[in-house]
Amino acid sequence: MSAESLARWQFAITTVYHFFFVPITIGLSGLVAGLQTAWVRTGSERYLRLTRFFGKLFLINFAMGVVTGIVQEFQFGMNWSEYSRFVGDIFGAPLALEGLLAFFLESTFLGLWIFGWDRLPRRVHLACIWIVSVGTLLSAFFILAANSWMQHPVGFTLNEARGRAELTDFVAVLTNPVVLVTFPHQIFACYMVGGAFMAAIAGWHLHRLRSATPASEPTAAFRTALKVGAVTLLVSGLGVLVTGDLQGKVMTTVQPMKMAAAEALYETEQPAAFSIITIGSLDGSREVWSIKVPYLLSFLGTGDPQSEIKGINALQQSYEKTYGPGSYSPNIPLSYWTFRIMMGLGFAAMAAGAFLLWKIRRGRLPSGRLWLPLVLVLPFLPLLANSFGWIFTETGRQPWLVFGLLSTAAGVSPGTTVAEVLTSMITFTALYGVLAVVEVRLLITYIRQGLPEVAAVETEPADDVPLSFAY
Amino acid sequence: MELTTVWFIVIAFLWIGYFVLEGFDFGVGMLVGLLGRDDRERRVLINTIGPVWDGNEVWVLVAGGATFAAFPEWYATLFSGFYLPLLLILVALIIRGVAFEYRGKRPEARWKARWDACIIIGSAVPALLWGVAFGNILRGVPINADGEYVGGFVNLLNPFALLAGVATCTLFLTHGAVFVALKTDGEIRHRANRFAARIGLAAAAVTVALAVWLNLTEGTPVSWLVSALAAMSLVGALVANRLGREGWAFIGSAATIALLFVAAFVSLFPDVMPSSLDPAWNLTTTNAASTPYTLRIMTWAAAVGTPVVLVYQAWTYWTFRKRISVAAIPVEPAVPAETAGR
Numbered sequence: 036m037s038a039e040s041l042a043r044w045q046f047a048i049t050t051v052y053h054f055f056f057v058p059i060t061i062g063l064s065g066l067v068a069g070l071q072t073a074w075v076r077t078g079s080e081r082y083l084r085l086t087r088f089f090g091k092l093f094l095i096n097f098a099m100g101v102v103t104g105i106v107q108e109f110q111f112g113m114n115w116s117e118y119s120r121f122v123g124d125i126f127g128a129p130l131a132l133e134g135l136l137a138f139f140l141e142s143t144f145l146g147l148w149i150f151g152w153d154r155l156p157r158r159v160h161l162a163c164i165w166i167v168s169v170g171t172l173l174s175a176f177f178i179l180a181a182n183s184w185m186q187h188p189v190g191f192t193l194n195e196a197r198g199r200a201e202l203t204d205f206v207a208v209l210t211n212p213v214v215l216v217t218f219p220h221q222i223f224a225c226y227m228v229g230g231a232f233m234a235a236i237a238g239w240h241l242h243r244l245r246s247a248t249p250a251s252e253p254t255a256a257f258r259t260a261l262k263v264g265a266v267t268l269l270v271s272g273l274g275v276l277v278t279g280d281l282q283g284k285v286m287t288t289v290q291p292m293k294m295a296a297a298e299a300l301y302e303t304e305q306p307a308a309f310s311i312i313t314i315g316s317l318d319g320s321r322e323v324w325s326i327k328v329p330y331l332l333s334f335l336g337t338g339d340p341q342s343e344i345k346g347i348n349a350l351q352q353s354y355e356k357t358y359g360p361g362s363y364s365p366n367i368p369l370s371y372w373t374f375r376i377m378m379g380l381g382f383a384a385m386a387a388g389a390f391l392l393w394k395i396r397r398g399r400l401p402s403g404r405l406w407l408p409l410v411l412v413l414p415f416l417p418l419l420a421n422s423f424g425w426i427f428t429e430t431g432r433q434p435w436l437v438f439g440l441l442s443t444a445a446g447v448s449p450g451t452t453v454a455e456v457l458t459s460m461i462t463f464t465a466l467y468g469v470l471a472v473v474e475v476r477l478l479i480t481y482i483r484q485g486l487p488e489v490a491a492v493e494t495e496p497a498d499d500v501p502l503s504f505a506y
Numbered sequence: 507m508e509l510t511t512v513w514f515i516v517i518a519f520l521w522i523g524y525f526v527l528e529g530f531d532f533g534v535g536m537l538v539g540l541l542g543r544d545d546r547e548r549r550v551l552i553n554t555i556g557p558v559w560d561g562n563e564v565w566v567l568v569a570g571g572a573t574f575a576a577f578p579e580w581y582a583t584l585f586s587g588f589y590l591p592l593l594l595i596l597v598a599l600i601i602r603g604v605a606f607e608y609r610g611k612r613p614e615a616r617w618k619a620r621w622d623a624c625i626i627i628g629s630a631v632p633a634l635l636w637g638v639a640f641g642n643i644l645r646g647v648p649i650n651a652d653g654e655y656v657g658g659f660v661n662l663l664n665p666f667a668l669l670a671g672v673a674t675c676t677l678f679l680t681h682g683a684v685f686v687a688l689k690t691d692g693e694i695r696h697r698a699n700r701f702a703a704r705i706g707l708a709a710a711a712v713t714v715a716l717a718v719w720l721n722l723t724e725g726t727p728v729s730w731l732v733s734a735l736a737a738m739s740l741v742g743a744l745v746a747n748r749l750g751r752e753g754w755a756f757i758g759s760a761a762t763i764a765l766l767f768v769a770a771f772v773s774l775f776p777d778v779m780p781s782s783l784d785p786a787w788n789l790t791t792t793n794a795a796s797t798p799y800t801l802r803i804m805t806w807a808a809a810v811g812t813p814v815v816l817v818y819q820a821w822t823y824w825t826f827r828k829r830i831s832v833a834a835i836p837v838e839p840a841v842p843a844e845t846a847g848r
Contacts, residue, residue, distance in 0.1 A: 098607035101560065102600040108570050109596055112585025119585075120653075123578020124796040128804060131575040134568035135811045143561035143819055150557040154825055199578075201797045448586040450654045459593045466597060470604060477611055 038456045039447045042114040045460040049106050050429075051422055052467050056100030058421050061175060061222065062229015063093045064168040066267065068161075070260075075161050081256045084486040089233060089260070090164075091481055094149065099474055101142070106463065114456060118436055118446030125191055125202045126181050129209075133177035141170035175225075176218055183214035185437050186428070187289040193440070200440060213289060216282040223274030224381075224424065226267055227417040231384055234264030236482055238391055238401065238410035245400045253486050258395060268388040268417070275381060280335060287336035287344065290438060292354070292363060293431035295347045296370035298332055305343035307332035312375070358439070365433040373427035377420050384416035509801040510791040513576040514778070516808055518771040520572055524565035525636070525674070525767055526681075526760045531555040531562055533682015535602060535629025536675075538622055541686065541697055545615070546835040548622060552606065553835075554689040557826045559606065561819055563599070575804055579653050579794035580778045587647065587655025588639055591662060595632045602628025633678045634671040638662060641670025644720060644770055646788075649781035653789060666719060673716045676709035677766070681759040684743065688752040691831035699747060702755070706744045713740065713766060724773040732772060736765035 036044075067090050074082035108130065111119050119126075147155065148163040155163070190207030191200045202208070237260035244254045287294045295301075298310055309331030314323045330340035337344075347364050354363035387409050394401060432438060436446040534555045542548030555562075574581040585592060601624040609621035645666050648657040683702035687695050717733040725733075743758025774780075778794050781787035795801065 094607060095611070098604050102603040105563075105567065105599055105603075106596055108567055108574075109585055109592060111574065112570075112581050113589055113592060114586070116582035116586035116654075119574060119582040120578055123574055123581060124800050127571065127573075127575030127578060127581070127796070128800055131568065131571035131804060132807055132811075134564060134571040135807060135815065138567060139561065139564045139815045139819070142564050143815075143822055146557040146560055147822055147825060150826060202800045202803075205800075205803050448582075449652075450656060451586055451589055455589045458590070462593060462597060466600065470600075473604075473608070477608060480612070 036453070036457075038451055038453045039444055041453065041456040041460055042447050042451075043443065045114060045456060045463065046110065047426075047429075048460070048467070049103065049110065049463055051426065052471075053100070053103040053107055054422060054425055055418065056096055056103060057175075058225040058228035058418060059096045059232060060093070060100045061168075061171045061225035062227070062267075063089065063096065063232060064164065064171050064229075065226065066229050066233055066263065067093050068164040068168045069263070071161050071164055075157055080489060081252065081259065083489050085256055085260055087487050087489060088481075088485070089236075091487075092232075092236070092478060094145075095474065095477055095481065097145065099470065103467070113459070114448055114451065115436075115446050116448040116450070118441065121199050121441050121446065122184075122437060123199070125184060125188075125200055125208065128202065128205065129177040129181040129184075133174050137170050137173035137177060141167050141174065144170065172222060175221060176214070179218050179221060180209055180211065180214045183211045183217055184208055185435075186432055187211060187213045188437055188440055200437070212285050216278055216285050220275060220278035220282050223271040223278060224417065224421050226271035227275060227381070227384060228414070228421060230264045230267030230269075230271060231388065231417050232264070232414045234261050234268060234388060234391060235410045235413040237261035237264060238406070238413070239482070240485060241395070242401045242407055242410065245402070254400075256486060261391060261395060265388040265392040269385055269392075272381065272385040272388070279378075283335045284338060290432070291345045292347065292350045293365070293370070293428075294336060295345060295350060296365050296367050296431055297374040297427065298344075299347075299367050299371040300332070300344060301347045303343060303346040303349045305333070306330045306341050307336070307344035309335060313371070361434070363434065365431050370427060370431045373423045373430070377423040377427060380416045380420035380423065384413065384420065387413050387416065508791075509798055509805060510576075510795045511776075512805060513572075513795070513801055514771070514775060514791045517569060517572055517576065518767070520565060520569035521771075522764050522767045524562070524569055525678075526763050527562035527565060528559070529633075529674075529678045529763050530681045530685040530756075530760075531559040532629040532633040533678040533680070534686060535625045535682070536633065536679055537682050537686060537698070537701070538629075539626040541683070541694060541701060542622075545618060546832050546837070547694055548618075549610070549835050550690055550694055550830055550832055551686060552609070552625070553830055554686055556606070558819075558822055560603070561822060563603070572804070572808075576796055576801060577778055577789075577791070577794040578796060580789055583649060583653050583655055583779055583789060583794075584639075584643070587649075587657070588642070588662065590659045591635045591639055595635050598628040598631035598635075600628075630675065633675045637671035637674030638667045640674075640767075640770060641667030641716075643779055644670070644724060644774060646780035646782040648783050649779065649787050649789065650783065651787055653787070653794075656783075666716075669712065669716050669719070673709070673712045673766075676705060676712055677759070677763055680706045680709045680740075680743070681756075681763060684747060684752065684755045684759045687747070688756050689829055691829045692833065694832065695829075699750070699752075702747045703744065706740070706747065706759075710737070710740050710744070713737070713762070717766065717769065720770070720773060726773060729769045729773040732765050732769040736762050736769060739765060 067086060070082050070089065071086040073079070074086055144163045144166040148160065148167060151160050151163060188200065189211050190202060190204035192203050193199075194201050237257040240257045241254065241261060244251065244257070283294070298307075299313060299315070300307065306329070308327040308329045311326045311328065313325040313327075315325075332344055333342045334340040336342065347367070351363055355361070390405070391409060391413070394403070394406065434442050434444070436443045534551055538548050538551050542551050570581070570585075573584070605621040605624035605628060609618050609625070612618075639662075642662050642664070645664070647655060648661065650656050680702055683698045683705060686698035687702060690698065714737055717736065721730050721733055739758045739761040743755045743762060746752070746754035746758055776791050777788045778791055779789040781789070
């Protein structure tokens with residue numbers, strides 16, 4: 036394999052892996068902050084125990100998100116130095132701002148939250164977790180602004196002499212139409228994950244406790260958690276739908292090839308039908324069987340059911356005119372299927388959440404054979420939907436690293452050897468594999484333990500009382 | 507002042523902030539193996555940096571991000587050129603970060619011992635390799651006309667860079683030991699105090715040798731002066747440590763690290779990464795820089811953001827200012843591996 040394809044594999048592996056932790060961190064930080072707020076406002080011990088319980092799971096997950104995130108920042112320079120030279124003037128700014136304005140905030144206030152239970156006044160301590168949660172949103176915004184610029188470069192000029200893109204309008208980068216729809220879409224998707232995670236764990240405990248008297252305290256607490264989680268899942272699922280629709284329209288305008296690839300639409304159609312599922316030959320020349328909804332793709336793409344949607348072949352021709360000979364379409368089956376798997380898993384998650392919520396209506400306890408399998412798969416549905424969504428959006432941009440400006444092949448570090456990239460790819464893959472096992476086992480241990488006992492939180496301890504949440 | 511010069515100073519400031527702050531938590535991490543005799547002592551050591559190490563680590567992320575934004579050519583050459591050492595640093599930071607969060611999450615002695623090893627290795631490797639990396643940057647490395655590093659891995663392991671690595675490693679150990687003496691009470695405080703006295707002498711010898719070598723080859727009057735100040739503050743730190751004035755000792759060891767890197771950046775300027783092949787191929791603050799427009803935006807962001815960060819990080823240190831000791835750590839019965847678990 037060439038250094039380029041190894042670098043691409045390494046980026047894919049490390050990014051998809053990092054992104055298992057990001058949605059949980061973003062979604063769960065807000066939910067834990069909400070639970071703690073409920074405790075501060077009501078004084079009910081139930082919310083405190085839930086805060087501690089989900090807070091611990093949040094921390095186990097957060098640690099992995101942080102350490103795998105460091106790799107992401109260094110990787111641009113290590114494997115993609117030509118890319119870094121080309122875009123540094125633009126891409127570096129949001130990255131630096133993420134660190135300065137968001138990442139400092141998250142990690143400093145998380146430290147205060149972990150160790151500050153008995154060192155800080157109750158409301159100040161509560162503010163810490165909210166600040167962490169807001170920090171994760173800021174982080175997401177800057178990273179998505181940087182990524183959106185790669186999808187749809189704005190606010191720049193090309194400096195031919197230096198062979199790089201140079202920033203001319205930073206506001207345009209931050210208000211890129213792509214980031215304005217991607218940010219809410221991504222945040223809602225993260226809250227789907229957080230909600231599903233909480234609902235599933237609560238649902239599993241309710242299943243275990245179903246023979247206990249309905250009035251038992253853990254049962255009541257987990258009922259609350261399940262409701263909070265499932266409602267979050269459903270509400271943010273609606274948000275994902277609405278913003279996903281808007282995103283489709285932006286994508287049709289700025290990256291028509293990606294939209295055509297998502298639909299495996301080879302020939303331009305007017306009006307265009309949306310394919311729910313199509314079985315065809317891999318090169319798209321022959322359609323074997325399909326289910327299609329007439330007019331829907333035109334409507335999704337532009338808002339007008341009669342409009343024309345450009346096909347892959349027409350786009351290829353026009354790109355060849357602009358950029359010269361070459362293939363300008365991404366891997367079509369990959370785009371087509373990841374797009375559908377993303378949507379399918381998202382809908383399945385919402386359906387599962389609604390079902391769980393309906394099953395426990397009016398004080399009912401879990402029953403039926405579907406309950407346990409559903410709570411076991413539930414967290415993975417939106418989580419994998421997130422992964423497939425990103426695989427779609429990143430591979431759908433190919434062969435471009437920066438759409439229309441820099442091809443992926445041109446972005447790789449010229450000086451790094453196959454041996455170096457191979458070493459780092461194997462190292463990260465092996466290390467990430469081991470850490471995954473450790474992390475999952477630790478999560479399971481803590482999920483099994485259930486709600487912790489809590490002593491009343493003292494805010495003015497003696498001098499050398501141990502730090503409460505200490506390592 | 508030129509914006510490129512401003513950003514050279516900002517990036518120097520970020521690296522110095524990183525080495526002063528994470529310097530002591532790297533030191534404490536290594537000391538887990540040297541000063542912690544049992545589980546409770548190791549927990550005392552780890553708890554001294556528990557609330558702050560993560561915030562300290564962000565300094566390197568911001569330094570990296572700021573380099574990417576302000577000097578993309580520097581970022582690209584440095585990170586692709588120093589590929590394997592950076593890989594080792596990344597692996598170290600990964601296992602270290604996870605270890606801090608996970609070590610206390612199971613009761614088994616073996617579980618804790620493994621994570622302690624990760625903390626020790628994860629702290630020692632970057633403490634050594636950051637010094638090696640900066641030693642190479644200062645001395646100059648083979649960079650060709652395209653700004654590409656062409657030296658390979660072994661080239662990075664030259665005597666000057668290795669000496670720089672030993673210097674950062676021993677300085678961070680001293681800084682960490684002084685910090686432990688400042689933040690703890692009881693037996694461990696005295697042990698840290700004694701250890702700081704001994705390792706401090708070694709650090710002084712190595713650092714003085716390094717500073718003289720650097721200044722003889724790359725020095726300017728200013729870098730000579732700053733290096734001399736660094737040496738004096740290290741002596742001051744050791745004297746304060748002997749007198750049991752731990753706050754002053756910590757200020758001294760922090761100042762030593764800060765001044766040493768000030769001397770390094772002063773001798774580097776206006777280069778950011780000199781080429782050992784041809785001075786014409788040096789990466790400088792001007793030929794590696796972003797556009798003035800980008801630098802202006804970044805300057806505004808840094809001017810607004812940095813003071814806020816400094817205030818809330820300082821507040822963290824204030825919140826957790828109390829000393830901790832073994833007496834405060836609850837006894838947790840050691841659980842042998844076979845009976846542990848669910």
